Amino acid sequence: MSKPGLILVGAGGHAHACIDVIEQQGRYQIAGLIGMPDEVDSLHIGYSVIATDADLHELAGQYRHAFISVGQIRSPDVRIRLYFRLLELGFQLPTVISPAAYVSRHATIGVGSIVMHGAVVNAGAEVGDNCIINSRALVEHDAIVEANCHISTGAILNGNTRVGAGSYVGSGSVIREGIALGEGCMVGMGLSVRHSQASGTRFVG
Template structure:
C-alpha cells in the first residue's frame, strides 16, 4: 500500500487497527471520530484530527490517502462505508495483521479487520467490512458474509456459512456445514451444532435459542 491511511473511528478496534497498519509498515495519517472530546488527542502519537464527516479531511481520501473504517457498531459502520462510497467513490482498505494467515486460495472483500493469528483457509470466502478478532479460525471453504464480527479464538469449521451482520462471540465453535443466519448472535463459548435462524440469539453447549 503506497498511500497513508486515514482511520475512521478512534475507539474500539481503532487502536489495534493502527497496530495492524504499523505491522505492515503503512503510515496512518490520523484518526477521525464523531466524539469531539477526542479531537486533538493522540493514539500512539497519531492524532485524532476531527470528525468523520469533516470535508477538509475526507477530500484527501482517494487522492492522497486510503481509508479504513474502525467502528464496531454495525449500523454506524455501514453508514460510514456508504458515505465513503457516495462522497469519495472509494472502498475502505483491508487491515490484515502481519501475523495473520490468509490462504492464497481464499477470497477476501474490502474493509476487513483481520487481527494477529487469524487463519483463513483454502477456498474460504470472506465478504467485506468484517471484524476478525485475535486468533479466529476460518477453515477451508467456509463462507462469511458482509459486516460479520467473529470473536477472539472462535473457530468456524469447514464449509460453515455465516450470513450478513451476524455476531459470533469469543471462543465459539461452529461445526462444519452449519449456517448462521443474517443478523444472528452467538454467545461467547458456545458450540453450534445446528443451523441458527435469521436474527436469532443462541448460547450454550450445544447452543440453544434464547427467547
C-alpha cells in the same frame, strides 16, 4: 517512495488493535483518526484524532484511503453506515491483513475487511466486505463469512459453514461444520453452535 495516507474512522479500543495491524502490514501511513467532537486532538497510541464524521467530505479531498476502525458486538449498523458513507465520498477502503495471520492464496477477503494477528483463513474460504476477523480466529476451508460480520477473538468456524451478513460470533465460540447462521445473528462468548440458526437469532447460552 512515501506510503499513501490512511485515515481511521473510529477512535475506540478497536482502533488501537487496527493501528497495530496496519503498522505491521506496512502499506499505509496513518494520517489520523476520526472521532467524536470531544475526542478531537486526543492521542491514541501516538496518533491524533484529527476530525469528526462531519469533516469526512472535506477529508475526501485530501486522502484517498479510509478504514473503519469502529468495533462491532451488538449491531453492525454503525459500521454499515460508515462503509456506505465512505464509498459515497469516493474513499478507497483497503483490505488489511496482519503479516502474523495466515490467509490462504485460495481464500478471498473483501474490501474494508481486516484479518488480525494470529487469525487463519483457510483454502476456499470467503470473507465479505467490511468484516473483522479478529485475533486468533479460525475460518476453516470453504467457510463463507458474508459482509459486515465480526468473527471475534479465538472463534472457530469449521469447514463449509456460512455466517450471514451482519452477524457476530463471540470469543471462543465454535460453529459446527456445515451449518449456517442467518443474517444478523449474534452468538455469545464460549458457545458451541451445533445446528443452523435462523436470521436474527441471539444464541447466548
